[in-house]
Amino acid sequence: MVSPAVLGLLLFVLAPFALSFLISFTDLSLGSPHPMHWVGTLQYERLFHDPALARALANNLRFALVVVPLQTALALALAVLLHRPGWRLAGLYRAIFFAPVVFPMSLVAVIWRYLYAPGLQGPANRLLSWLSLGHWQARDFLHDPEWALGALMALSVWQGVGLQMVILLGGLQQIPSDLYEAAALDGAGPLQRFRRVTLPMLRNTLIFTALMTSILAFRVFDQVQILTHGGPAGATSTLMFELVRSAFERLQMGRACALTVLFVLIVLLLTGLQRLALRQRAL
Amino acid sequence: MPAWLALLYVWPIGMLVAGSLQAGGLGNYLAVGQRVDFLRLLFNSLWISGWTVVLGALVNSLAGYALARLQFPGRAVLLGLVLICMVIPFEAVAAPLFYSVSRLGLRDTLGVQILPFVANGVSIYLFYTFYLEFPRELEEAACLEGAGPWQIYGRLVLPNSGPVLATHSVITLLSSWGAYLWPLLVTAGPQARPLPLALANFMTTPPLHWGQIFAFGVLMVVPVLLGFGFLQRYFQPGSLTSGIK
Known part of the structure; x- marks a missing residue:
């Protein structure tokens, strides 16, 4: 009964990864007439000294450091605001905030490319100008080295927050209501109930969603490829963008596979951190 | 409020x-x-997603x-494997x-966009935890009547897996x-290309016409909205207990 699944996992997850590990020690290149050579750890040494990769990893890290706290906080706020049993509009709001999750990232990127149009004709610029009572200076978000990564972060949060919100809502529904009643009897106000009941009870769900989002921050690709192609001047390049460029545009399989190994190490590190956080007892 | x-x-x-x-x-x-063979692209996406969801539901459940x-040798090892793949x-x-697909000459096929995504660690784990909670009495009763594991799975377990099938289908879809x-x-031309890639190409192919690009976007999101809306109705935790009665 397990054999089809095991076959699938072996063939499409474990074997490719093992292959990737092997190829990362070679100079294999797709379509090259030269025979493949074992090059030891050369690919890794090159990666270590590669400024383009350092730039990409720094962007992933920035992405994680901004998007994870921002998206988690926003999702938590929405979940708490919408968790009101018997409130009719809750369903409508939930649908609104969840809707972008159903949108493929490619479509999200296309919509936001329109929003980010340069000049005051661009909808995002117009909105910011209106909100700032005309103080906003129109920018070309996607071509401005200072703004491009932030622009990608914004649309990623827009698309991702709904999924975190429904997971957290599920967590909120599991909290027994007598805990709140007991806290209220003890004279705890709404803020204290949130800090003393909601947060500790939601702790594991929060850790789970934060891990999910931080791994996503190291998988970012679609929006980079569609909107900025890593530019301007590497300002939005990411690990996955580098990997695909190596494998697909330059056909350097050795380098792409070394990047794959690096990516898996990052994912395992993040997962290990999550296990540690889950094991630590709540204070 | 918000x-x-x-x-x-x-x-x-x-x-x-x-x-x-x-x-x-x-x-x-x-x-x-x-401007594009939209029906072809739509068919590609429907075919790829449909088979990935259906085959995945069977294989992973x-x-x-x-x-x-079931108790079988290597069970603990397999569970560890699933956790790693997750x-x-x-x-x-x-x-x-x-690299493998290019070497085997399998680019530009629909199958190569389906098969790698059928067996999925997350889905297996989802079904696994669901079946751990599944009431044993039902299976024991069927077992007493002489049903083997395949019959129990096909006649009893799978028909009562509504909520977890819906969850699997939503995330896979x-x-x-x-x-x-x-x-x-893995796709070079339009014959095996799915909608998202075609949309990105459509946007960068002149003439740039935002009305048409957005129309493409709407057409692309409607099927998945319909699918999601349909699955959401079955997405009820209560459906498990109703199967016991």
Whole structure:
């Protein structure tokens, strides 16, 4: 009964990864007439000294450091605001905030490319100008080295927050209501109930969603490829963008596979951190 | 309350729908059909997502059921394997798979966009935890009547797996329908190309006409919205207990 699944996992997850590990020690290149050579750890040494990769990893890290706290906080706020049993509009709001999750990232990127149009004709610029009572200076978000990564972060949060919100809502529904009643009897106000009941009870769900989002921050690709192609001047390049460029545009399989190994190490590190956080007892 | 935030949230979606009707009206939708073979692209996406969801439901629920209920040698090892595969995202195997697929000459096929995504660690684990909670009494009764594991699975377990099937289908459908990286690597022409990649190409192919681009976007999101709306109705935790009565 397990054999089809095991076959699938072996063939499409474990074997490719093992292959990737092997190829990362070679100079294999797709379509090259030269025979493949074992090059030891050369690919890794090159990666270590590669400024383009350092730039990409720094962007992933920035992405994680901004998007994870921002998206988690926003999702938590929405979940708490919408968790009101018997409130009719809750369903409508939930649908609104969840809707972008159903949108493929490619479509999200296309919509936001329109929003980010340069000049005051661009909808995002117009909105910011209106909100700032005309103080906003129109920018070309996607071509401005200072703004491009932030622009990608914004649309990623827009698309991702709904999924975190429904997971957290599920967590909120599991909290027994007598805990709140007991806290209220003890004279705890709404803020204290949130800090003393909601947060500790939601702790594991929060850790789970934060891990999910931080791994996503190291998988970012679609929006980079569609909107900025890593530019301007590497300002939005990411690990996955580098990997695909190596494998697909330059056909350097050795380098792409070394990047794959690096990516898996990052994912395992993040997962290990999550296990540690889950094991630590709540204070 | 979050009313202003909700407005800000629907603003890009509203702009998509409104934009698809501006500068050309419904003609934008017709123009999409004239500029690309939209039915072909739609068929590709439906075919890929449909088979990934259905085959995945079978393969992963079988594995989840066996891991939760059957005692067989190597069970613990397999569970460990599933846990490892759960945390490894597809991106981790994209490069070596791309290499294998290119060497085997399997690029530009629909199958190569389905098979790698059928067996899935997350889905197996989802089914596994669901079947751990599945009431044993039902299976024991069937067992007393002489049913083997395959019969119990087919006649009793799978028909009562509504909520977890819906959850599996939702997560698989969303990731399959939106897949961009893998089709970018393995499709060269339009014959096996799915919608997301075609949309990105449509946007960069002159003439730049936002009304038509948005019409393409609306057409692309409607099927997945319908699928999601349909699955959401079965997405009820109560459906498990109703199967026991």
